[in-house]
Amino acid sequence: MKQVLSVQNMSVTFALHNSEVHAVREMNFDLAEGETLAVVGESGSGKSQAFLAIMGLLARNGRTGGRAMMGDVNLIGMATDQLDRYRGKDIAMIFQDPMTSLNPSLKIKTQLSEVLVKHRGFDKAKATNTAIEMLERVGIPEPAKRANAYPHQLSGGMRQRVMIAMALLCQPKILIADEPTTALDVTVQAQMLDLFKTLTDDFGTSLVLITHDLGVVAGVADRMMVMYGGRAVEKGGVDDLFYDPRHPYTLGLLHSTPHIAKRAARLDPIQGLPPSLEHLPKGCSFNPRCAFAFDRCLIERPPLTDAGSGREKACFYEGPMAYGKVA
Amino acid sequence: MDQTPINLLEIRDLKKTFSISGGLLSRPLVLTALADINFTIRKGETLGIVGESGCGKSTLGRCILQLLAPDEGQVLWLGQDLTKLPAEEMRKHRADLQIIFQDPLASLNPRMTVGEIIADPLRTLRPELNKDERRARVLKTMEAVGLLPEMINRYPHEFSGGQAQRIGIARALITEPKLIVCDEPVSALDVSIQAQILNLLSELKDEFGLTLIFISHNLSVVRHVSDRILVLYLGRIVELATGDEIYEEPRHPYTRALLTAVPIPDPKLARQRNIDGLKGEIPSPINPPSGCTFRTRCRFAKPRCAEVRPPLETIENGRLVACIRWREIGVPEDAVLGV
Numbered sequence: 001m002k003q004v005l006s007v008q009n010m011s012v013t014f015a016l017h018n019s020e021v022h023a024v025r026e027m028n029f030d031l032a033e034g035e036t037l038a039v040v041g042e043s044g045s046g047k048s049q050a051f052l053a054i055m056g057l058l059a060r061n062g063r064t065g066g067r068a069m070m071g072d073v074n075l076i077g078m079a080t081d082q083l084d085r086y087r088g089k090d091i092a093m094i095f096q097d098p099m100t101s102l103n104p105s106l107k108i109k110t111q112l113s114e115v116l117v118k119h120r121g122f123d124k125a126k127a128t129n130t131a132i133e134m135l136e137r138v139g140i141p142e143p144a145k146r147a148n149a150y151p152h153q154l155s156g157g158m159r160q161r162v163m164i165a166m167a168l169l170c171q172p173k174i175l176i177a178d179e180p181t182t183a184l185d186v187t188v189q190a191q192m193l194d195l196f197k198t199l200t201d202d203f204g205t206s207l208v209l210i211t212h213d214l215g216v217v218a219g220v221a222d223r224m225m226v227m228y229g230g231r232a233v234e235k236g237g238v239d240d241l242f243y244d245p246r247h248p249y250t251l252g253l254l255h256s257t258p259h260i261a262k263r264a265a266r267l268d269p270i271q272g273l274p275p276s277l278e279h280l281p282k283g284c285s286f287n288p289r290c291a292f293a294f295d296r297c298l299i300e301r302p303p304l305t306d307a308g309s310g311r312e313k314a315c316f317y318e319g320p321m322a323y324g325k326v327a
Numbered sequence: 328m329d330q331t332p333i334n335l336l337e338i339r340d341l342k343k344t345f346s347i348s349g350g351l352l353s354r355p356l357v358l359t360a361l362a363d364i365n366f367t368i369r370k371g372e373t374l375g376i377v378g379e380s381g382c383g384k385s386t387l388g389r390c391i392l393q394l395l396a397p398d399e400g401q402v403l404w405l406g407q408d409l410t411k412l413p414a415e416e417m418r419k420h421r422a423d424l425q426i427i428f429q430d431p432l433a434s435l436n437p438r439m440t441v442g443e444i445i446a447d448p449l450r451t452l453r454p455e456l457n458k459d460e461r462r463a464r465v466l467k468t469m470e471a472v473g474l475l476p477e478m479i480n481r482y483p484h485e486f487s488g489g490q491a492q493r494i495g496i497a498r499a500l501i502t503e504p505k506l507i508v509c510d511e512p513v514s515a516l517d518v519s520i521q522a523q524i525l526n527l528l529s530e531l532k533d534e535f536g537l538t539l540i541f542i543s544h545n546l547s548v549v550r551h552v553s554d555r556i557l558v559l560y561l562g563r564i565v566e567l568a569t570g571d572e573i574y575e576e577p578r579h580p581y582t583r584a585l586l587t588a589v590p591i592p593d594p595k596l597a598r599q600r601n602i603d604g605l606k607g608e609i610p611s612p613i614n615p616p617s618g619c620t621f622r623t624r625c626r627f628a629k630p631r632c633a634e635v636r637p638p639l640e641t642i643e644n645g646r647l648v649a650c651i652r653w654r655e656i657g658v659p660e661d662a663v664l665g666v
Contacts, residue, residue: 042517043488141607155608156380185379185544187605190588194602212518215547215590219597238594256522257592258547260574266529267551269522273487 001032004173004206005054005091010066010076012046012053021277023049025230026304027066031174034200036207038217038238040253041227042274047210050227051176055093056083070174089119092167096179098159102151108135108162109147115169134165138195157188164195171203178210193220214257218242226250229275229285232304236311246313248290251321284315292317332405335506335538336368336391341400343383343390343562347613358613360386361562364400365639366647368506373532373539375553375570377546377585379609383562384542388508391540392424393417422452425499429511431491435483442479445469445497452502468497471534472527489520493527500531508540513548525552546589550574558582561612561620564639568646576658578648580625583658619650627656 012024024046031037041047053064054075068075070090075083095101103111112134113127122130128147135143138161151159160180167175177196181189197220199205209221217224217238224241226234226249234247245251252270272289275281284302287293296316304314341364346355361383368374376384389395391402393409402409404420412420425448428434435444445465449456456464466476472493483491492512499507509528513521529552532539543549549556549570556573558566558581566579577583584605591597607624610616619637622628629652637649650656 042519157608185609186546186585186588186590187379188608189590190602190605193590213590214518214592215597218592218594219590219600242592242594253518254592256519258522258525258545258551259592260547260550260586260589261591261596266526267522269526270519271523273489273520274517 001035003030004033004070005031006067006069007050007054008067008069010050010053010064010068012049012058013063013065014059015061015063019278023062023230023277024053027232028304029225029232029235031206031208033173033206034204035223036196036200036209036221038221038224039208039210039227040212040214040217040224042212044229044274044277045227046230046277047227048178051093051178051208051210055087055091055176056080057093088115088167088172089170090172091174091176092170092172093176093178094160094163094167094180096182098156098163098183099151101163102159104151106150107147108149108151108154112147112162112166112169115166119170131165131169134169135162138162138165138168139191140165157184157191160184160188160192161195164192168199168203168205172205174206174208175199176208176210179212180209181216182211182213189216196220214242214253226253229280230277231285231314232312233286233315234311234313235304236307236309240309240311245321246307246311247315248292248317248321249286252289292319292321333369334367335370335405337401337403338364338366338391339401339403340365341387341390341402342398343386343395344398356613359562359615360612361390361397363563363639366557366564366567368538368540370505371532371536371538372554373541373552375549375556376540376542376559377544377549377556378559380544381561381609381612382559383612384544384559385510386562387559388426388510388540388542392426392508394426418452422448422502423505424508425502425504425506426508426510427492427495427499427512429514431488431495431515432483432486434495435491437483440480440482441469441474441486441494444483444494445501448498448502464501465497468501471500471531472497487520488516489524492516492524496524496527496531500535503535504537506538506540508542510542511544512541514543514545521548528552546585558585561609561615563620564647564649565621566646566648568644568648572644572646578642578646578653578658579621579650580627580652580656581621584624627652 007027007029010027014021014023027050039047052058054068064076066076109128109131112131116122116127116130132143132147135147140146140158140161181192196207200207211217221238224238225232228249234241234250241250245254255268256270270289275285281288283299284297287297302314302316304312307313341361343361345358345360347358348355378384390397397410442465445468446461449461474493513524516524541549541552553570555569557564560581566582573582577586587602605624610623616623618633618635622632637651639647639649641647
């Protein structure tokens with residue numbers, strides 16, 4: 001399978017007044033053509049910062065190390081004007097809240113056609129027509145009429161469709177979606193996830209889906225990467241990780257997620273709180289919340305190692321993990 | 328012996344409208360947020376209220392607590408109509424009726440300590456208690472929700488979302504309420520913390536004999552906590568039944584569509600699923616469709632659905648449904664999962 005993005009030893013740090021915070025460390029992954037990779041984790045796990053870094057969108061005090069190779073091009077450390085040749089064209093990103101990503105004072109068609117004029121050299125009329133076609137393709141009824149609307153005149157679901165349309169105008173090879181359905185109702189969410197499937201199947205777009213919702217992951221992703229405290233702790237195929245999780249954190253997340261068809265008397269959540277990145281526990285970052293931690297986990301940090309059949313995990317524990325023990 | 332009646336709360340013909348300025352020279356528009364709301368809540372149950380954004384679920388919670396005054400109808404608390412009570416009289420019932428909000432940090436005063444926040448309802452509702460008695464109650468309540476005693480002098484910003492929600496729960500619990508309206512109490516929390524708070528709520532419910540109204544857009548969460556579930560669409564009840572009935576035999580086409588749209592954390596099931604793709608979005612409550620308000624998105628709609636508003640019918644086991652075709656359309660075997 002052709003790899004469209006290869007991230008190697010990437011790190012993200014933020015400079016504070018007297019210290020620095022490591023938001024992402026030693027991140028490595030490949031993204032294949034047409035595949036959907038889910039990046040799963042809780043607040044502060046580094047899942048969003050990693051991809052903002054790839055897009056060159058970090059806050060000013062942020063610094064990125066390592067490489068993010070799109071073919072022969074390394075996106076990390078690239079000057080803004082050079083990066084703009086790829087951003088929006090080959091790699092695009094959409095966010096949770098479409099209202100903060102759209103310019104409230106410009107009509108939808110103005111915002112969409114700008115991308116085409118800039119990246120593909122279309123004239124204004126052709127750009128507008130192409131924009132309207134794309135609005136139709138992402139399921140917006142009466143696209144010509146909606147194109148004349150301002151963002152506040154559209155519902156949340158429509159705005160998110162506009163964002164997706166904008167991201168797809170140049171038919172990017174890679175689409176990064178950061179919690180794209182979290183702010184939407186379930187019915188609209190289902191429509192969006194369906195749209196993502198069409199994109200990857202019919203256009204061969206590679207999708208990175210950043211989310212905390214395992215239900216969403218199960219429906220659309222091929223592979224997943226679970227993050228905790230700024231590092232990937234488990235990687236592998238979606239079925240493998242759901243039915244046979246090898247990292248206690250992955251198992252804990254699964255037991256924390258209510259399942260609509262199975263009513264358990266109690267959920268079996270992970271105890272305690274996610275760690276602060278400024279004060280990560282010694283050894284394995286997850287050890288204070290882990291039911292399987294032993295001496296070694298308190299001293300030494302488990303590296304991400306090959307666990308066979310395309311899987312990787314960062315955990316010393318090798319024994320069985322029975323349901324109910326994680327609590 | 329506890330002689331509280333079985334039906335703690337009864338809502339009769341509740342209606343709530345908001346008027347919206349239509350511009351300088353035009354007449355104000357009327358938005359009907361709730362209409363024809365009728366149901367009862369039994370002592371000790373958890374009633375889930377679900378629906379899409381704008382369906383009126385939060386407005387309903389606020390009308391029950393008289394934080395919003397309904398236009399018409401009655402809210403009978405132990406037989407007494409709260410809507411008719413003067414503010415002073417209503418205050419006497421406030422200790423019984425409490426609320427927990429969605430955004431835990433936004434609902435806590437940043438300039439008060441945790442101890443002051445939790446004790447605050449007592450100052451108004453239990454003025455007879457002295458300072459030491461108040462403090463003793465605060466500590467007892469903090470323990471019940473899993474907060475450590477040394478946290479009493481800290482400020483809200485020092486807490487994470489999950490901890491802040493525990494403070495919000497303690498504040499609701501301290502007046503020893505009978506009923507708590509939980510308005511999206513876990514929606515802003517991380518998955519692992521969400522599960523902790525859900526477990527805490529169910530433990531507290533058993534320990535203190537609480538009755539809960541649990542408002543959420545997340546059907547998996549509602550399924551997990553509720554005994555009965557009320558489904559709202561555009562301000563009207565479309566279905567009310569036990570959790571098992573709703574999930575195993577949904578009668579209303581809207582309930583069915585909602586259920587199949589819920590993501591399932593199981594990749595094999597998720598791939599096999601046949602989602603009853605509900606087309607379009609919820610219509611504007613300012614100008615709702617005639618007849619059945621769901622008909623514009625319903626795959627079972629017939630011309631007569633546009634003519635008559637379906638009455639809320641009582642069917643087997645006292646469950647309620649508002650669809651003139653519920654008998655004809657039946658329930659498919661794959662109703663919930665679409666598998």
